[in-house]
Amino acid sequence: MKELSKGASPLVRRIGEEAAEQRVDNYLIRTLKGVPKSHVYRILRSGEVRVNSRRVGPDYRLKEGDRVRVPPTRLARPAPAPVEMGSEDFGGQVLYEDDAVLALDKPAGRAVHGGSGISLGLVEALRRSRPQARFLELVHRLDRDTSGVLLFAKKRSALTRLHEQLRAGTVRKLYVALVHGKWRDRKRNVRLPLQKYVLASGERRVAVRAEGAPSHTVFTLLQALPSYSLLEAELKTGRTHQIRVHLAHLGFPVAGDVKYGDYELNRQLAESGLKRMFLHARAVTLIHPQSGEPLALEAPLPSELARFLQACRGRTALGAGDTD
Numbered sequence: 001m002k003e004l005s006k007g008a009s010p011l012v013r014r015i016g017e018e019a020a021e022q023r024v025d026n027y028l029i030r031t032l033k034g035v036p037k038s039h040v041y042r043i044l045r046s047g048e049v050r051v052n053s054r055r056v057g058p059d060y061r062l063k064e065g066d067r068v069r070v071p072p073t074r075l076a077r078p079a080p081a082p083v084e085m086g087s088e089d090f091g092g093q094v095l096y097e098d099d100a101v102l103a104l105d106k107p108a109g110r111a112v113h114g115g116s117g118i119s120l121g122l123v124e125a126l127r128r129s130r131p132q133a134r135f136l137e138l139v140h141r142l143d144r145d146t147s148g149v150l151l152f153a154k155k156r157s158a159l160t161r162l163h164e165q166l167r168a169g170t171v172r173k174l175y176v177a178l179v180h181g182k183w184r185d186r187k188r189n190v191r192l193p194l195q196k197y198v199l200a201s202g203e204r205r206v207a208v209r210a211e212g213a214p215s216h217t218v219f220t221l222l223q224a225l226p227s228y229s230l231l232e233a234e235l236k237t238g239r240t241h242q243i244r245v246h247l248a249h250l251g252f253p254v255a256g257d258v259k260y261g262d263y264e265l266n267r268q269l270a271e272s273g274l275k276r277m278f279l280h281a282r283a284v285t286l287i288h289p290q291s292g293e294p295l296a297l298e299a300p301l302p303s304e305l306a307r308f309l310q311a312c313r314g315r316t317a318l319g320a321g322d323t324d
Helices: 024-031 037-045 122-129 156-168 242-249 263-271 303-313
Strands: 011-014 067-070 094-097 101-106 147-153 172-180 187-191 194-198 204-208 216-225 228-235 279-287 294-298
Touching: 024 037, 024 067, 094 294, 101 122, 122 147, 147 156, 147 294, 156 279, 172 242, 172 303, 194 242, 204 242, 216 242, 216 303, 228 242
Parallel strands: 147 279
Antiparallel strands: 011 067, 094 101, 101 147, 172 228, 172 279, 187 216, 194 204, 216 228, 279 294
């Protein structure tokens, strides 16, 4: 890093609502793209960053109207220009949008974040398609192979309030899953602790273990089918892979689940038309972070899942899955 101390003036940024309540270190890391975190913390410690003409620590939370003085910085080498990609049109996936909240119907097979071999996640592609957006952050996550309602906040204040609702357990999230096996109970509360672990290959997994984090899912039987059951799953906690691991542990793997399901069954299901996991985030109900009114968001069952479900209802041959 080289600092520009001659012929350059510090930048003074006025904080708007979209950055209010954000820690100043996180704000600088996001604003000074390409600048190492170590440099950000150095200029904070040295007092080169000022808020309203005063020194602040890295944990200072910005307020709307604050004036942040940022010393001029540059990279020693110019960062390579990003590879241009075609702008995506998310219009058909938008379930709801206003000044504070955006809800998309996420397709299966799309990771929400880039990384681990994925060059561009959904949130990065969405930001690229909306260069005018001053703030756009995920409120929660969905697994790559899960489709359905995915929430974004368009203001930091909205993100903060929605996260408060998630922590308080007042956001209701409903999923639909098709599982192999005959589910007997109309409704079942499943409380099984979950713990993350890493395979020798480096792949991350989750298992039911006594020392794991408390996890609670409520399953309701929607329809009993030959050798299969259509379930509604309500998340009471939001652990990684929670629905999939709870069901697999109980002996009811989600159809098409390549991580926790039955490999041979999945192969037969793919031959019968199910080429993805049958898990869909059907509905999310919350309190709007600005108006305070209830907001119910729903994503219809994707066509490929609807077709397969109809085939099941019609007792279409499903290979070895038809043995009871």
